[in-house]
Amino acid sequence: MIRGMVIDLEKCIGCRSCVVACKQHNAQPAGNWWNRVFTPGSSRHLSPPEKGREYFLPVHCQHCRNAPCEKVCPVGATYKHDDGTVLVDFERCVGCRYCMAACPYGVRQFNWEDPKKAMKRYEYQNEYTYGHPKDYRLNGRLVYMQSRFKGVVEKCNFCVHYLDQGLDPACVRACPGKARHVGDLDDPDSNVSKMIRDKNGFNLLAEKGTEPTVFYLPPKRKEG
Amino acid sequence: MSNSKKIGFLVTGLLMIAGFVAWIYQYKEGLVLTNMRNSYSWGLYVSGLAFFVGNAAGGLVLSSLIYLFGVKSLKPFAKIGALTAFANVTAAMISILPDIGQPIRLYHMLLHPNLNSPLVWDVIVLNLYAALSLIYLYILMLPDLKGPLAKIALKVDQPKEFSEKWAKRLAPFSLVAAMGIHVITAWIFATQGGRDWWNSAVLAPDFIAVAVASGTAVVFIVSLLTYGFKNEHQQAYRSMAIIIATAYFVHIFLMYNDFIIHYWYGAHEALETLSITFIDYGLAHAFEVLAPLAAVILLLNKKIRQSSGAMISSCILLILGVFAHRFLLMPAAFDKIQLSMNPLGLQHNYWSVPISSGQYDPFIDTFVTKWHYFPSAIEITIFLGVIAFMCFVVLFAMDRFPIAGEAEA
Ligand code: SF4
Ligand code: SF4
Numbered sequence: 001m002i003r004g005m006v007i008d009l010e011k012c013i014g015c016r017s018c019v020v021a022c023k024q025h026n027a028q029p030a031g032n033w034w035n036r037v038f039t040p041g042s043s044r045h046l047s048p049p050e051k052g053r054e055y056f057l058p059v060h061c062q063h064c065r066n067a068p069c070e071k072v073c074p075v076g077a078t079y080k081h082d083d084g085t086v087l088v089d090f091e092r093c094v095g096c097r098y099c100m101a102a103c104p105y106g107v108r109q110f111n112w113e114d115p116k117k118a119m120k121r122y123e124y125q126n127e128y129t130y131g132h133p134k135d136y137r138l139n140g141r142l143v144y145m146q147s148r149f150k151g152v153v154e155k156c157n158f159c160v161h162y163l164d165q166g167l168d169p170a171c172v173r174a175c176p177g178k179a180r181h182v183g184d185l186d187d188p189d190s191n192v193s194k195m196i197r198d199k200n201g202f203n204l205l206a207e208k209g210t211e212p213t214v215f216y217l218p219p220k221r222k223e224g
Numbered sequence: 225m226s227n228s229k230k231i232g233f234l235v236t237g238l239l240m241i242a243g244f245v246a247w248i249y250q251y252k253e254g255l256v257l258t259n260m261r262n263s264y265s266w267g268l269y270v271s272g273l274a275f276f277v278g279n280a281a282g283g284l285v286l287s288s289l290i291y292l293f294g295v296k297s298l299k300p301f302a303k304i305g306a307l308t309a310f311a312n313v314t315a316a317m318i319s320i321l322p323d324i325g326q327p328i329r330l331y332h333m334l335l336h337p338n339l340n341s342p343l344v345w346d347v348i349v350l351n352l353y354a355a356l357s358l359i360y361l362y363i364l365m366l367p368d369l370k371g372p373l374a375k376i377a378l379k380v381d382q383p384k385e386f387s388e389k390w391a392k393r394l395a396p397f398s399l400v401a402a403m404g405i406h407v408i409t410a411w412i413f414a415t416q417g418g419r420d421w422w423n424s425a426v427l428a429p430d431f432i433a434v435a436v437a438s439g440t441a442v443v444f445i446v447s448l449l450t451y452g453f454k455n456e457h458q459q460a461y462r463s464m465a466i467i468i469a470t471a472y473f474v475h476i477f478l479m480y481n482d483f484i485i486h487y488w489y490g491a492h493e494a495l496e497t498l499s500i501t502f503i504d505y506g507l508a509h510a511f512e513v514l515a516p517l518a519a520v521i522l523l524l525n526k527k528i529r530q531s532s533g534a535m536i537s538s539c540i541l542l543i544l545g546v547f548a549h550r551f552l553l554m555p556a557a558f559d560k561i562q563l564s565m566n567p568l569g570l571q572h573n574y575w576s577v578p579i580s581s582g583q584y585d586p587f588i589d590t591f592v593t594k595w596h597y598f599p600s601a602i603e604i605t606i607f608l609g610v611i612a613f614m615c616f617v618v619l620f621a622m623d624r625f626p627i628a629g630e631a632e633a
Contacts, residue, residue, distance in 0.1 A: 102418055
């Protein structure tokens with residue numbers, strides 16, 4: 001089974017709820033955002049590049065099948081789980097950032113400093129912390145922790161820490177437009193496979209040969 | 225010890241200490257002290273790797289010319305070649321240490337090496353090359369290991385013949401290993417289909433060309449500093465000048481060959497990387513081309529080759545140009561966002577998806593498409609420390625070992 005995601009751009013209203021849910025659930029340090037939503041063609045979110053022609057594009061790790069980040073990692077800290085999810089082992093990562101140079105999607109982020117220190121500096125009040133509090137190990141490998149080590153790389157982990165509980169990723173659950181769907185790409189009858197087939201699902205940067213498991217459905221043409 | 229040597233040890237020693245202290249400080253605070261961020265994730269340190277690896281080519285050029293092609297005039301410089309090769313290849317490895325976020329964990333490279341990663345290949349060949357240069361140097365020094373140094377000399381009947389024979393035998397291997405370090409270092413970048421600026425078949429051959437030019441220039445400088453200007457070395461100066469010039473022109477050909485092909489076709493991605501190099505970093509690009517060109521023209525001039533000062537300055541100019549070239553490895557790779565597109569339905573709008581920099585600052589954007597990188601004071605201090613280390617190794621070995629054999633006599 002290959003866990004894949006479909007994002008329906010027709011349904012995305014650009015509210016960025018998924019961005020906030022992702023940031024909170026995964027305890028991302030200041031300045032790091034695993035998941036981002038943009039208005040393509042415009043430098044300001046929600047301002048149309050041309051009248052009536054705006055749509056919104058969520059971007060995060062594409063969990064590539066042919067993932068350059070995984071291939072370059074000298075120590076195998078970035079690796080692929082059986083279900084196709086590309087994960088980072090926070091205990092193994094040496095912080096060489098080769099994977100960041102390799103990823104064509106610009107979704108990998110680095111802990112340039114101790115995240116706790118950064119939190120203090122940004123004056124969150126009363127020791128406020130956020131994020132899933134418990135470490136999560138998958139077959140012994142530390143793939144989620146609330147407060148990352150400084151000097152390691154992080155990125156979308158497909159909310160691997162909710163897998164045991166049978167929960168979908170936070171972004172999927174948080175989406176009020178129901179634009180996000182998760183399912184088995186290997187099964188031709190799964191919800192995601194059907195959507196990709198019936199609604200012209202496409203990949204970002206397909207020409208780079210990374211074979212992402214995140215697919216997008218094009219928005220409908222807007223009548224002028 | 226002469227005064228100039230003392231000053232040399234003092235200056236390199238102080239710079240090494242400063243670099244080391246800066247590294248410890250950076251280790252404690254994190255790489256936030258550098259000016260790299262998520263969108264521009266490699267900077268001076270990795271440029272340093274490419275730079276020093278290139279400088280390590282001297283050993284290859286000399287040993288292969290002497291022992292494979294019989295260029296006898298270069299023989300007095302063979303040991304210097306092996307020594308500068310060793311010093312620079314070690315400096316290359318040290319120069320990426322401060323780039324590593326968790327250096328203590330590097331033992332994972334031994335426990336769980338990912339054999340798919342060009343970085344693992346590079347670590348292997350760099351170490352091999354360092355070992356090989358040391359062995360080479362030792363073999364060349366063998367006949368001169370006398371007095372107190374006799375302790376470390378291998379006991380053979382005829383050290384001179386032995387040394388000659390083994391130097392010859394090792395020459396082809398050192399040639400292959402030396403090609404290896406440039407090719408594999410280039411592959412770290414060239415394999416990355418995600419970065420148009422690097423993803424070129426020409427990068428590896430070009431790395432060799434640049435390395436032959438700068439590696440020879442390094443040997444040239446050290447030889448002049450050791451032996452001073454000598455008329456009987458005229459032939460060797462000429463040979464080295466010609467090697468440097470040829471390598472430089474091959475490099476310019478390879479580089480512009482790549483540019484022209486991409487410029488002619490005019491795809492957006494290529495034009496963007498070219499405009500970063502030619503417009504945003506226009507001055508640096510002019511320098512990387514013109515400084516070595518000037519150096520080459522000077523070195524090819526017979527009159528210049530009558531003065532050791534003029535030759536040394538020309539070689540330094542060339543090396544500075546090569547350094548600029550190595551620095552420019554990064555901007556066009558990182559200041560161009562790969563995830564760029566024409567938004568659906570918009571013909572004339574080419575748009576790049578910004579990257580979150582990893583730095584929150586109320587006054588500047590977190591999401592960026594360009595990061596105006598210039599190394600921070602910490603990065604520069606550490607880098608100077610690595611240069612000092614390289615010079616120190618050369619000075620120290622020169623002082624303790626019979627490297628400048630015939631001149632001392
Ligand atoms: S999007 Fe980037 S980080 Fe995610 S799997 Fe692909 S190459 Fe790796
Ligand atoms: S930064 Fe970490 S995850 Fe990325 S390539 Fe280096 S060791 Fe692997």
